[in-house]
Amino acid sequence: MPGEHYEATEGHSTDKAAPGPVKGFFRKVNRFRDSSFERFREGYGRVLEVTLHHRLFVLLICSLIGLISLGLFFVVGTDFFPAVDVGLMKLHFRAPAGTRIEETERLVAQIEKRIRDIIPENDIETINDMIGVPIFFNLAFVQTENIAGTDAEILIALKEGHHPTAMYRQKLRNDLPRQFPGSSFYFEPADIVTQVLNFGLAACNI
Numbered sequence: 374m375p376g377e378h379y380e381a382t383e384g385h386s387t388d389k390a391a392p393g394p395v396k397g398f399f400r401k402v403n404r405f406r407d408s409s410f411e412r413f414r415e416g417y418g419r420v421l422e423v424t425l426h427h428r429l430f431v432l433l434i435c436s437l438i439g440l441i442s443l444g445l446f447f448v449v450g451t452d453f454f455p456a457v458d459v460g461l462m463k464l465h466f467r468a469p470a471g472t473r474i475e476e477t478e479r480l481v482a483q484i485e486k487r488i489r490d491i492i493p494e495n496d497i498e499t500i501n502d503m504i505g506v507p508i509f510f511n512l513a514f515v516q517t518e519n520i521a522g523t524d525a526e527i528l529i530a531l532k533e534g535h536h537p538t539a540m541y542r543q544k545l546r547n548d549l550p551r552q553f554p555g556s557s558f559y560f561e562p563a564d565i566v567t568q569v570l571n572f573g574l575a576a577c578n579i
Contacts, residue, residue: 454570458538460498460531461563464488464545467524469555474505474522480553481525487552488529491544498530518561528563 424431466484468477481502488500504525507515517526531538542560549558562568 454566456539457564457566459564460533460535460538462529462531462538462542462545463561463563464527464529465518465524465559465561466527467557470523472523477523477525478504480556481527484527484549484553487549488527488545491548492529492531492541496531496535496541498532499528500530501528502526503528526561 464484466481468480472480481504485500485502489497502525503515503517503519505522506519506524507517518524519526531541546558546560550556562571
């Protein structure tokens with residue numbers, strides 16, 4: 374009807390609803406992201422401008438860094454899986470063909486004494502020897518390269534805080550073949566990671 378007007382009833386506002394807390398949060402995040410990217414772009418532009426104004430200096434610095442990085446060739450290893458020093462060495466000893474197991478045991482005792490002469494006592498935890506072939510029903514549980522009474526495996530465990538295992542391994546490689554001519558020595562993978570990567574095969578022949 375003409376002249377009539379309607380008033381908004383209590384509890385019903387004619388204004389648009391204010392954005393909720395979730396929409397307000399995302400709006401702030403978007404503003405922060407846009408402003409941060411804008412600052413980054415402006416900073417990158419300034420750095421690029423300075424670089425282009427000092428081309429010779431930048432080229433010299435890059436060349437110097439490249440030359441220095443060549444020295445990493447003598448430092449950085451080439452293994453896909455770098456070696457881990459777990460303080461374990463598994464030395465395989467093979468006496469001359471025809472050696473009786475009693476004589477092999479005597480030689481292993483001499484080798485163990487020589488190992489203790491090379492490795493300080495404060496670095497040795499235990500030395501365990503396995504001589505000859507295990508009893509037939511143990512072959513399913515014992516992984517060994519022993520094939521006769523002339524073979525023995527010597528497991529050397531080092532204490533925590535020991536000197537590098539690779540250093541001791543190299544010393545044993547250099548010393549034992551000279552001390553026991555006619556016998557052969559090689560190191561087998563001792564830790565589980567090396568055993569898996571090596572598919573359980575004997576390695577590190579000396």
